Amino acid sequence: MNNKPGIDDKVSIIVPVHNARDYIANTIKMVEAQTYTNWELVLVDDASTDDSVEIITSAIEESSFSQEHFVLILKNKNEKAAAARNTGLDRASGRYIAFLDADDVWLPEKLQKELEFMKKERASFVFMSYEFGDEDAKLTGKIVRVPDSLDFKHALSRTVIFTSTTLFDTKHLDKKLIYMPLIESEDTATWWSILKTGVIARGLDEPLVIYRRPAHSLSSNKLVAIKRIWRLYREIAKLNVFSSLVNLVGWAYRATVRRI
Template identity: 65%
Template sequence: MMNHLVSIIVPVYNAGTYIEDTIEMVRCQTYAHWELLLVDDASSDDSRMKIEEYCKKDKRISLIAKEKNEGAALARNTGIAGAGGRFIAFLDADDMWLPQKLEKELQFMEQKNAAFVFSSYEFGDEEAKGTGKVVKVPETLTYREALSRTVIFTSTVLFDTEKLNKTLIQMPNVKSEDTAAWWRILRNGYTAYGLNEVLVIYRRPRKSLSSNKLAAIKRIWNLYRREEKLSLPYSIYNFVLWAFRAALRRI
């Protein structure tokens, strides 16, 4: 397992401020057998130019240039379609991986014989410096458990495509597309395994989408009712638990 290629998929949209740090951070991974697929979603800044410079330096780095901006979900799906690795990892352009992220998750995946693993993470400030606020993860997560806790963070996940079909990993073009994708995978009978160790820093700019509480409430409710088609009572039950846990994570 430790000799197999990992495809790292990064959706990029006007990420020129962060993209060089992101690429360097991947290049510092202790597990070196990876390909970095940077999917530029029609950026209007210098993101594409900076990526092109790195492609010249490191053959493991590839630019996939989209001509039309379609959002992070479809950008990730474009990356999945172009991925050549057995393993697939997602990374958002403004988040940070610790150097042993891939190595430790691969070891954990082998230990658990898992198709889907994720890790703990720490909230970071605008400079991606840890704030000390850590989100711990459960040992395992099933579909029913996942409905009431959005604890799986996109930049922490790793998938084994020999155990999990690529089509299941593709994200629907809806708000909170990542959560919708995790639920679909789990609904299909898979269990996600949590490595309770901080391997990722979640950068949270002051005006980030995730910090908009009302928008988050609408997104999760729409997932329950429109995507999962849960009954009204079961939606309310999961929503109350979700809101409680979400509040605890931010204290």
């Protein structure tokens, strides 16, 4: 793949940052280690109260990459991840948009392989499989596989698209569709809104992303998750009660299997 600088091939990587001192230096190094180098890293600090900003500033100053590769945005008020990502989208200058959460891990070939796949498939929305890691990102052996393609109907019962695996081509997908609503489970709501327009998302079944999941997250409040997905069915997907129930059963089954 051509790694020569060019606006038409630039990937804008948007990272919301809030009290991420334990991860953010490694996050920056991880992006710098990508085999695809035509990127800009848009770091949106969401009013951190720790020394995340100082760590980011030092990492940028010490980077072997030029300053043009980095954008640091400081927010005065904490508005959570969705709003931070939207702020990053406002500033992003690349044709391609990728989301990365500060505590997740990209393997070095993530961007290159995903972009090659996107171009090969002539897709505007791509996602990939991923593997669960523990709090230290040590692999657990549990890999979430993804289908070759995913449309709106099938996405309703399987929340298989993980935010840090996504890539969008704004030349063929209206950038406005990528902005996230300021609600809970905003990422799933965004994927559904895109797919509802008729877009087909393409899945690359290669786990080049690690989802860092501390042990205590296994006991997360399942009732809260059910309430969130139910709200999405009714308010975002506009499903009736019966269709919502049918999809909820499928979602609950797949979500359980994915985490065992």
